[in-house]
Amino acid sequence: xxxxxxxxxxxxxxxxxxxxxxxxxxxxxxxxxxxxxxxxxxxxxxxxxxxxxxxxxxxxxxxxxxxxxxxxxxxxxxxxxxxxxxxxxxxxxxxxxxxxxxxxxxxxxxxxxxxxxxxxxxxxxxxxxxxxxxxxxxxxxxxxxxxxxxxxxxxxxxxxxxxxxxxxxxxxxxxxxxxxxxxxxxxxxxxxxxxxxxxxxxxxxxxxxxxxxxxxxxxxxxxxxxxxxxxxxxxxxxxxxxxxxxxxxxxxxxxxxxxxxxxxxxxxxxxxxxxxxxxxxxxxxxxxxxxxxxxxxxxxxxxxxxxxxxxxxxxxxxxxxxxxxxxxxxxxxxxxxxxxxxxxxxxxxxxxxxxxxxxxxxx
Amino acid sequence: xxxxxxxxxxxxxxxxxxxxxxxxxxxxxxxxxxxxxxxxxxxxxxxxxxxxxxxxxxxxxxxxxxxxxxxxxxxxxxxxxxxxxxxxxxxxxxxxxxxxxxxxxxxxxxxxxxxxxxxxxxxxxxxxxxxxxxxxxxxxxxxxxxxxxxxxxxxxxxxxxxxxxxxxxxxxxxxxxxxxxxxxxxxxxxxxxxxxxxxxxxxxxxxxxxxxxxxxxxxxxxxxxxxxx
Numbered sequence: 001x002x003x004x005x006x007x008x009x010x011x012x013x014x015x016x017x018x019x020x021x022x023x024x025x026x027x028x029x030x031x032x033x034x035x036x037x038x039x040x041x042x043x044x045x046x047x048x049x050x051x052x053x054x055x056x057x058x059x060x061x062x063x064x065x066x067x068x069x070x071x072x073x074x075x076x077x078x079x080x081x082x083x084x085x086x087x088x089x090x091x092x093x094x095x096x097x098x099x100x101x102x103x104x105x106x107x108x109x110x111x112x113x114x115x116x117x118x119x120x121x122x123x124x125x126x127x128x129x130x131x132x133x134x135x136x137x138x139x140x141x142x143x144x145x146x147x148x149x150x151x152x153x154x155x156x157x158x159x160x161x162x163x164x165x166x167x168x169x170x171x172x173x174x175x176x177x178x179x180x181x182x183x184x185x186x187x188x189x190x191x192x193x194x195x196x197x198x199x200x201x202x203x204x205x206x207x208x209x210x211x212x213x214x215x216x217x218x219x220x221x222x223x224x225x226x227x228x229x230x231x232x233x234x235x236x237x238x239x240x241x242x243x244x245x246x247x248x249x250x251x252x253x254x255x256x257x258x259x260x261x262x263x264x265x266x267x268x269x270x271x272x273x274x275x276x277x278x279x280x281x282x283x284x285x286x287x288x289x290x291x292x293x294x295x296x297x298x299x300x301x302x303x304x305x306x307x308x309x310x311x312x313x314x315x316x317x318x319x320x321x322x323x324x325x326x327x328x329x330x331x332x333x334x335x336x337x338x339x340x341x342x343x344x345x346x347x348x349x350x351x352x353x354x355x356x357x358x359x360x361x362x363x
Numbered sequence: 364x365x366x367x368x369x370x371x372x373x374x375x376x377x378x379x380x381x382x383x384x385x386x387x388x389x390x391x392x393x394x395x396x397x398x399x400x401x402x403x404x405x406x407x408x409x410x411x412x413x414x415x416x417x418x419x420x421x422x423x424x425x426x427x428x429x430x431x432x433x434x435x436x437x438x439x440x441x442x443x444x445x446x447x448x449x450x451x452x453x454x455x456x457x458x459x460x461x462x463x464x465x466x467x468x469x470x471x472x473x474x475x476x477x478x479x480x481x482x483x484x485x486x487x488x489x490x491x492x493x494x495x496x497x498x499x500x501x502x503x504x505x506x507x508x509x510x511x512x513x514x515x516x517x518x519x520x521x522x523x524x525x526x527x528x529x530x531x532x533x534x535x536x537x538x539x540x541x542x543x544x545x546x547x548x549x550x551x552x553x554x555x556x557x558x559x560x561x562x563x564x565x566x567x568x569x570x571x572x573x574x575x576x577x578x579x580x581x582x583x584x585x586x587x588x589x590x591x592x
Contacts, residue, residue: 094542108555134546 021076027233038222042091054082144185145222234287246303254311285327302345372494379502399507407496414492514547
């Protein structure tokens with residue numbers, strides 16, 4: 001028998017921060033491609049704007065804090081934050097809002113709290129919430145999926161709208177948002193919410209041409225393919241062990257349980273689990289946003305609680321809240337609960353016994 | 364004495380920036396300069412009145428019941444102010460709403476009654492109340508100004524609500540935003556704004572301290588050349 005002997009260390013750090021961050025960027029590619037196909041070149045422009053702003057802001061603040069600039073930029077974390085924010089934004093958002101949001105994410109949410117590893121809140125989502133409550137009208141200016149839009153959008157049009165507000169042929173954003181029937185088209189989530197508030201049932205709302213073009217009846221045109229693409233990228237992240245399965249799985253399950261529960265109460269008023277999964281940002285949020293290693297829970301049990309709670313809040317806020325989508329709010333709310341969750345879910349130290357409960361009546 | 368009280372109230376012990384007292388009204392009403400100024404004046408008047416009165420009765424109230432007595436005195440002054448504002452600046456009274464009666468619970472006021480007025484003569488107590496109120500008001504005005512400019516592009520909007528009809532034209536419009544920056548007007552803007560003001564004060568303090576340290580006369584230490592006996 002031959003025994004091989006190897007010297008320590010026997011455990012290796014799998015990856016450095018910049019490798020992890022680069023993998024996240026690679027895994028975003030399918031989702032970004034799907035978004036470009038359905039919502040035009042604006043997505044790429046927003047990513048470029050956000051990335052440039054993030055790098056410049058990070059460099060300035062790191063210099064002000066007298067830290068090493070090269071090291072701070074080389075870990076790609078600022079770029080990941082910027083791109084996650086950019087893909088969440090409406091593709092034709094005015095350029096200065098994107099710049100303001102990215103600046104807010106890096107300067108205030110990340111660096112003022114101490115930089116990478118110290119921020120309480122997910123920078124991309126905190127910035128998204130900031131933009132959403134500041135500019136609600138602009139932040140809901142999503143285009144209809146390109147196959148259903150009245151006007152075609154070229155690359156030049158996208159640049160023109162983002163920087164001047166008008167396309168090359170002189171249309172403004174409201175006109176560009178028109179669907180094939182000439183009416184301004186809402187996002188699937190927004191549309192269903194409006195219809196329900198006007199007294200239509202959930203099934204009636206789904207009869208709109210926005211739906212049924214995707215994988216299932218409840219899937220919104222375009223949106224469901226974007227969600228699928230992010231799901232594919234997320235599975236790659238789990239397979240590569242960049243993220244653990246706990247948060248995505250529990251988040252998706254949390255959405256399903258809450259949505260199914262509501263639907264069993266009244267199927268006419270509440271959307272199904274499939275509807276919630278395939279519309280809006282649930283898949284992007286589950287795999288790319290809620291799994292932020294800094295602001296998410298760190299214990300295995302805690303991650304399950306964290307993910308489930310986000311899923312719960314997403315459905316609750318989408319259904320009863322004032323805004324159509326809720327990933328950002330849910331993530332920011334649960335970021336606040338992370339210290340508490342981590343405190344109560346500390347894993348047992350190996351070899352330690354649980355404390356014996358004192359018997360009642362003895363002193 | 365008075366000089367020191369002025370410095371304490373306006374800068375070194377500013378109720379809003381250093382003691383961090385009375386933050387609830389501070390954060391809630393500073394969406395514009397005029398709202399901030401209105402509440403600041405009201406708080407200052409209450410502070411002067413309550414400090415003077417508490418100082419007058421400081422030798423007659425036993426310490427066991429002093430807090431309820433202070434609260435009743437403050438509540439009486441707040442009621443007076445509230446009725447006055449209701450009568451003379453009705454629109455501002457409506458705009459400030461619940462935050463006028465809530466001046467009673469402003470910790471800055473009971474804090475000064477307990478920490479200063481109950482141990483000092485009337486004149487210095489009243490002056491301390493005035494300076495503390497002035498420091499509080501200045502922060503309200505600055506924070507209100509920052510939020511109003513960022514959120515609305517204006518300054519002194521609605522000045523006529525405080526100063527009467529001849530102030531109608533006081534409003535300064537710096538720019539008219541197509542997309543107003545609502546965050547500045549909403550409560551998070553108040554927290555962020557106050558955070559930056561406190562940081563700014565700390566930076567200035569640090570710069571002053573560095574400068575003072577640099578300017579301080581250097582102690583000359585002579586090297587001993589001769590041996591000790």
